[in-house]
Amino acid sequence: MLSNRALDHAAAIEMADREKAIREVRARVRRGPSAEFCQDETCGEPIPEARRLAVPGCRYCIDCQARLEQHFSPRRFG
Structure with missing residues (x-):
């Protein structure tokens, strides 16, 4: 089982990568x-x-952007 310190460290790395x-x-x-x-x-x-x-x-206009995002959504391939 991971310690709180290890989980905090992993969360910090994930947040930095996301930012x-x-x-x-x-x-x-x-x-x-x-x-x-x-x-x-x-x-x-x-x-x-x-x-x-x-x-x-x-x-792209809003409609075309929405269509593109729906087409390339990761959920579509999951």
């Missing part, structure tokens, strides 16, 4: 400006300014 991953994703997203129009090949609709400001670097 690093979040920083890396945010850095990639913020590299460029948001697209004004959805980059999905079948959509091309304007991306509302509120979304472009809330999600810097976004490339």
Whole structure:
């Protein structure tokens, strides 16, 4: 059985890894400006300014982004 100290250490490592991953994703997203129009090949609709400001670097409208996230969801393969 693991001691509390070992569990605390493992939790700290996990938290640090998670925070690093979040920083890396945010850095990639913020590299460029948001697209004004959805980059999905079948959509091309304007991306509302509120979304472009809330999600810097976004490339897809809300509907297409949701479809992409659902398609690539890990639960789909589990």
